[in-house]
Amino acid sequence: MKENFFDRSIDELAGILGDLDQTPYRLDQVLNWAYVRTVPDFSGMTNLSADLREKLSDILDLDPLTLVDRKRSRDGIEKLLLSLGDGELLETVLIQEKGYMTQCLSTQAGCGMGCTFCESARDGLSRDLTRGEILAQVATASRVLGNRRRLRNLVFMGMGEPLKNLDEVVPSLEIILDSRGFDFSPRRVTVSTCGWVPGIKRLSDEGLGVNLAISLNAGDDGTRSEIMPVNRKYPIKNLIKAAREYPLSNRQRITFEYVLIDGLNDSDDDAMKVAGLLKGIPCKVNLIPCNETSADYMPSPEARSTAFQKVLLDSGILATVRSSRGSEIGAACGQLRASSK
Ligand code: SF4
CATH class of the missing domain: 1.10.150.530 (DNA polymerase; domain 1)
Structure with missing residues (x-):
């Protein structure tokens, strides 16, 4: 073979x-x-x-991934379902914003982290992707788009926890950043984690200069442990310490993702706790009303999202409410793969 x-x-x-x-x-x-x-x-x-x-x-x-399915939403989200050599499936998402594209990459087939609001967690982890399988997603998307230069940003936010597969993710990042490879600026590349603290430290030590995103989703350990089992091992205090130690260059910020779930983590009190945690960290918070997946969660109403955002802004923390795009094609992580299975 x-x-x-x-x-x-x-x-x-x-x-x-x-x-x-x-x-x-x-x-x-x-x-x-x-x-x-x-x-x-x-x-x-x-x-x-x-x-x-x-x-x-x-x-x-040069073309190790087979395109199995391709769906495009009315609001500019395209999702590619790709088959690996051994029949495992992975997905990558293309997000169009003002004429440029952001690609969301998967790093594992399935995911073992068990976040309760996430479809990728449903069947657990099948296996890690190799560096070549991560890089081939970029090559496949470039072919679909007709030109590598149409891809402006890469985010490691698809299926899987990137920091649990750093032996493959780091070499893939090196090629992504290499001027003889895909030649992306580190400012255009973001690695996202659910809070795997030793991985944040290792990524810091690698000194690649890429952006870090942390999926936070709660302001206290009780709530966070309920929806993100990783928090039982690495509670918020350890996570925030690792975030504070992540090396940032001028004007670089850490992104905190916060999925707003109706009645669970979206009160003003929750927002105050988040504001307290993030005080002094150069950061921005992306508030994302949750997708209605198979779990029993509902997105926060718009007024609640706005009120949550206001508490953060009043505390001096940059915060935006991101629309949940691509819902009719199952563009939240893991949804297309889950429905195909
Ligand atoms: S949110 Fe990310 S880390 Fe958590 S289960 Fe889903 S893919 Fe895994």
């Missing part, structure tokens, strides 16, 4: 090419075709000899 091209580091590709063809610039040419032009097979690499193209296509696969 052929190997996923994107599982190979740039140094490993240099080694493979060196064994097959000694011509200078071959590596740069292949990287350009794969990461900038995102061709789906080696036959498209027209400045390589036919012999080399054939040899490469015998061992490496």
Whole structure:
């Protein structure tokens, strides 16, 4: 079976090419075709000899993910359901905003973190994705869009907890940021976590400069542990400490995601607690009325969301209410995969 091209580091590709063809610039040419032009097979690499193209296509696969389903919502959200080599499914979402695209990447098939408001948690974790499976999502989306440059932002917010799969996520980030790879600015890349504290520390140490988003969702340990089991192991105090220690450059902020669930975490009192926790952290809060998934949760009414936001703003914390887009195609994480299963 052929190997996923994107599982190979740039140094490993240099080694493979060196064994097959000694011509200078071959590596740069292949990287350009794969990461900038995102061709789906080696036959498209027209400045390589036919012999080399054939040899490469015998061992490496530039298109390892099969597009199984594609849905587009009226409000500009496109969701791709992709099949992996072993039949596992993953999903990636494209979000259109003012002429540019943000892609939401998955890092695991399923998720073992058990957040009660999330569809990805329903069947637990199937397996981690490899670095190549993470990177191939970017290549596939670039092909669907016709051009890699149409992708402006990448967010690691799809299925799975990225910080539980850092051995694969970090090498994928290195290629995403490498000027010979997908060449994204670190400012355009965000890694999101449910609060896996040792992972935040390791990501800090990697010094990649990417943005950090934390899914907070409660202002006290009782409520947070009820909806996010990770909180029993790493309570809010530890999480906020790790967030305070995350290295930020000028004007960079940590994003706190807060899913508003009617009657559960959306009172003014909850907002006051959140404001107290985040005091002094360069941050912004995204308030997201929850999707109606299979759990027994309802989104907070608009007036409640606005009142929650006002408490934060009055406390000097930047806060926006984000609309829950793409609901008719199941664009919340895990929904398309869950319905397909
Ligand atoms: S919200 Fe994220 S971490 Fe929690 S279960 Fe869903 S995918 Fe996993």
